[in-house]
Amino acid sequence: MSLPRHLFTPAFRHQHLGGSFAAIVGIMVFIATFATAAEAILLTASYLWGQTAEDRLTIEIPAVGDEATMSQAERVKQVTSLLRAMPGIENVEALSNKDVERLLSPWFSKPELLRALPLPTLIDVERSSDPNLTAEKIQAALRNVVSDARVNDHGTWVQDAWRLVQGLTVLGGLTIFLTALTLIISVSLICRAVIAAERETISLLHLMGTENIDIANHFQTQATRIASRASIIGFLVALVITSVLFLSTRQLSDLSALGWGHWLGVGIVSLLVPFGATVLAMVTAKISVMRLIRTFP
Amino acid sequence: MLLSFENVSLTYPPKHNILDDITFSLDEGGFYFLTGTSGAGKSSLLRLIYQAERPTKGRVALFGEPLTNNGHEKQAELRRKIGIVFQDFRLIPHLTAWENAALPLRLTDAGDDYIERHTKELLEWVGIGDRMDAKPEELSGGEQQRVAIARAVVTRPRLILADEPTGNVDEHTALKLFHLFVELNKLGTAVILATHQRHVVDKFHKPALRLAKGKLQKVES
Numbered sequence: 001m002s003l004p005r006h007l008f009t010p011a012f013r014h015q016h017l018g019g020s021f022a023a024i025v026g027i028m029v030f031i032a033t034f035a036t037a038a039e040a041i042l043l044t045a046s047y048l049w050g051q052t053a054e055d056r057l058t059i060e061i062p063a064v065g066d067e068a069t070m071s072q073a074e075r076v077k078q079v080t081s082l083l084r085a086m087p088g089i090e091n092v093e094a095l096s097n098k099d100v101e102r103l104l105s106p107w108f109s110k111p112e113l114l115r116a117l118p119l120p121t122l123i124d125v126e127r128s129s130d131p132n133l134t135a136e137k138i139q140a141a142l143r144n145v146v147s148d149a150r151v152n153d154h155g156t157w158v159q160d161a162w163r164l165v166q167g168l169t170v171l172g173g174l175t176i177f178l179t180a181l182t183l184i185i186s187v188s189l190i191c192r193a194v195i196a197a198e199r200e201t202i203s204l205l206h207l208m209g210t211e212n213i214d215i216a217n218h219f220q221t222q223a224t225r226i227a228s229r230a231s232i233i234g235f236l237v238a239l240v241i242t243s244v245l246f247l248s249t250r251q252l253s254d255l256s257a258l259g260w261g262h263w264l265g266v267g268i269v270s271l272l273v274p275f276g277a278t279v280l281a282m283v284t285a286k287i288s289v290m291r292l293i294r295t296f297p
Numbered sequence: 298m299l300l301s302f303e304n305v306s307l308t309y310p311p312k313h314n315i316l317d318d319i320t321f322s323l324d325e326g327g328f329y330f331l332t333g334t335s336g337a338g339k340s341s342l343l344r345l346i347y348q349a350e351r352p353t354k355g356r357v358a359l360f361g362e363p364l365t366n367n368g369h370e371k372q373a374e375l376r377r378k379i380g381i382v383f384q385d386f387r388l389i390p391h392l393t394a395w396e397n398a399a400l401p402l403r404l405t406d407a408g409d410d411y412i413e414r415h416t417k418e419l420l421e422w423v424g425i426g427d428r429m430d431a432k433p434e435e436l437s438g439g440e441q442q443r444v445a446i447a448r449a450v451v452t453r454p455r456l457i458l459a460d461e462p463t464g465n466v467d468e469h470t471a472l473k474l475f476h477l478f479v480e481l482n483k484l485g486t487a488v489i490l491a492t493h494q495r496h497v498v499d500k501f502h503k504p505a506l507r508l509a510k511g512k513l514q515k516v517e518s
Contacts, residue, residue, distance in 0.1 A: 002403055010391050204387055207347060208401045209377030211370060294369075297349050 003205075003218045011198040012222065021190045021223070022230035025281055028183040029234030032176050033273040037242045039172035040266040046165040048262075053154040057125040057135060059083070059142070060150045063118035076121050078145045083125055086141065088133040091126035183277060184284050191223065191288040203297050212293050220286040227281035231274035239270070298361055299325045299456065299487050300346065305355030307341055307511075315341045317511045319355070323489070325455070328482040330498045331491040333508035339491040342508065343458050346489070347381055348372050360455065377404070380449030380486075384461035386441040388433040388448075394420065394440075395429040398447040405452060419447045423477060439470035446474070450481055457481060459490040463497070471497060479503075 012018030061075050070078075076094050083092045095103075100119050101111075108114045127133050135153035142149040195202065205215055301322040307315040316338045323329055331339050344350040345357055348364055357364045359375060367375065380401075388397045399416040407415075420429050423443040425436070433441055442462055449457055459478060463471030475490075475497060482488045492498060498505055507514045 004392060004396050004400070004403070006391065007389070200387070201389055204389070205400075205404075206373070207349070207376060207381055208404060209373045209375075209379075210404050211373045214404070 003210075003214070005222075007201065008194065008198055008219055008222050011194045011201075012226070014194070014197045017190055017194050017197070018226055021187065021194075022226050024186040024190070025183065025227045025230035025277060026234035026237075028179050028186075029231045029274050029277045030238045032179045032277065033235050033238035033270050034242055035172045035175045035179070036273050037238070037266055037270045039169055039176075040269045041246070042165055042168060042172075044262045044266065046162060050158050050162055054158045055127050055129060056154045057127065057138065058152045058154065059123040059125060059138075060152065061121045061123070061146060062148050062150075063120055072121060075146045075149075076123070079142060079149055080123060082141060082145055083123070083138070086133075086138070088128045088130045089125060090128055091124075093124045095122040095124060097121075180276075180280060183280055187223075187227075187281050187284040188288040191219070191285045192292055195219070195289055195292050199296060202293050206293075206296060212290055215293055216286045216289040219289045220282055223285035224278065224282045227285075228274075228278045231278045231281075234277075235270070235274040298358070299323045299327065300489075301356075301358045302342075302345075303356045303358075305345065305352045305357055307338075307345065307350060308353040314511050316345070316352075319513045321506060321513060321516055323487070326482075326485055326487050328479065328488045328501075328503045329490070330501070330503055330505035331489055331508065332495060332498055332505050333493065333514075335493055337493075337508040338511040339493075339508055340460050341511075343381075343460050343489070343491055346456075346458055347376060347379055377401075377452065378455045380452070380454040380457045382442070382445050382449045382457065382459040382462045384464040386433070386438075386445045386465070388441055388444055390433055393430050393432055394425060394436065394444045397433070397444050398451055401448060401452045416447070416451060419451055420444070423447045439466045439474070442466060442470075442474055443477070446477060446481075450486065454486060456487045456489065459488065461491055461493070463492065463494065468497075472500075475501065 009018075012021070059079060061072070061079060064070075064072055064075070080092050080094055083089050097119060100122055101114055103122075104114055104119070105111065125138075135151045135155075139149075139151040142151065202215060302319045305319045306317055309315060319342070331342065333339050341350060345352055345364075346359060348367065351365065360378065362375065364375070388394075389400070392400070395416055398420055399412050402412045402416065417426070417429065420426050420443075423446055425440050425443050425447075428436060428440060431440075433444070436444065442465070446459075446462070449459075457478070462478075463474050466474065471494065478488050478490055479501065504516070506516055
């Protein structure tokens with residue numbers, strides 16, 4: 001059975017219903033793709049950051065003046081020696097002044113300002129996953145050699161950040177769910193309007209002995225054609241905007257931890273959105289039409 | 298048996314009797330006129346046959362099968378055995394004459410080649426072979442009705458129901474269309490043709506059911 005391809009075309013053109021249908025699908029795909037891509041990037045990046053940062057500590061040794069009894073270099077040497085001797089410490093690396101300046105430079109407009117400040121020395125410490133080797137224990141051990149050394153446990157902020165990411169993930173999921181719901185409601189309403197505009201044609205098809213499932217299938221094919229095109233456009237626009245946004249904010253959000261494989265994964269997950277939206281629009285169109293034309297003579 | 302009505306009544310609320318206790322039966326392959334003045338109930342009777350209405354009382358059977366409480370699938374199956382011609386043609390405005398006429402065939406398993414060839418032959422037979430690509434708005438009333446007739450018979454139905462098919466055409470065209478229905482009947486298709494044009498009916502010497510105020514007055518043969 002093959003009804004004419006353009007049987008419902010005038011109805012889709014009626015009061016720009018086809019255009020509205022395409023616009024809604026396109027916009028919803030744009031929002032959902034954006035949310036999905038952002039969520040996938042956030043989850044992957046935070047997982048990778050968490051993996052690298054959770055077992056790390058930063059020891060901060062405040063700068064001292066010339067009048068101090070022990071030079072800053074000596075203080076650093078004593079601390080690193082102590083740390084290297086501690087069981088469970090896997091790597092100790094003191095950051096050079098240049099590294100510290102690089103880390104602080106985004107917050108200073110003039111480099112000379114930064115050079116004028118007494119910068120602390122930072123020591124990056126990698127520990128094993130031994131739960132007994134806490135930041136407090138290391139802090140207590142350091143107090144005996146350099147009393148003002150401070151230990152910053154990355155595990156603490158990683159856990160806070162992870163909780164924040166989980167909250168954002170739920171929010172992203174909710175956005176995608178609400179977008180899908182809006183898509184279903186909008187597509188359903190537009191399909192009802194299209195079918196109402198073609199009431200006479202459908203009644204005529206009924207009188208010829210056409211079954212509702214055949215009319216719904218034909219309508220679905222036409223709706224799918226529009227939805228798939230709109231989905232692709234919405235997806236591509238979202239892809240371009242997401243890329244531009246991440247590229248323009250790459251100074252603030254370090255995504256260097258993400259390799260090609262991760263980006264490919266993000267791309268594949270995002271690709272599910274236009275497919276999902278098209279399928280959703282297809283199914284919604286068919287169900288809406290079936291429910292409505294059942295009432296036609 | 299083509300069709301039988303047994304004590305059929307059709308009433309619209311609150312108490313508007315459209316058809317009142319109609320009983321008759323028609324044989325397969327016959328040609329029948331359904332006559333009566335405007336408002337006599339001709340269209341309602343046809344609507345009962347093609348199941349756009351259900352009788353308030355009584356029993357209607359088509360091709361030996363009762364029409365009461367048919368599900369949608371059974372209803373569709375029975376409708377595929379009927380061709381309907383309306384007074385207002387009911388052609389789909391954005392489809393060409395060929396597309397309109399071919400529409401019922403597209404609902405069957407017929408192949409594209411058969412649809413193409415058969416519809417073309419049929420449109421030539423009804424006399425608009427040279428206007429196949431025209432849209433309904435480009436055709437005259439008579440031409441539109443010819444397309445509607447072609448559409449009604451394209452699947453070779455067992456029965457054609459024509460509801461005032463000549464109501465929107467001049468008398469000369471009306472006579473030509475009546476002859477077309479007679480020709481179709483000769484090919485084996487039963488025809489029930491509702492008309493109020495009594496003078497045209499008299500020219501054809503075919504059995505006629507006469508309705509007046511919802512009652513069957515007479516079965517003339």
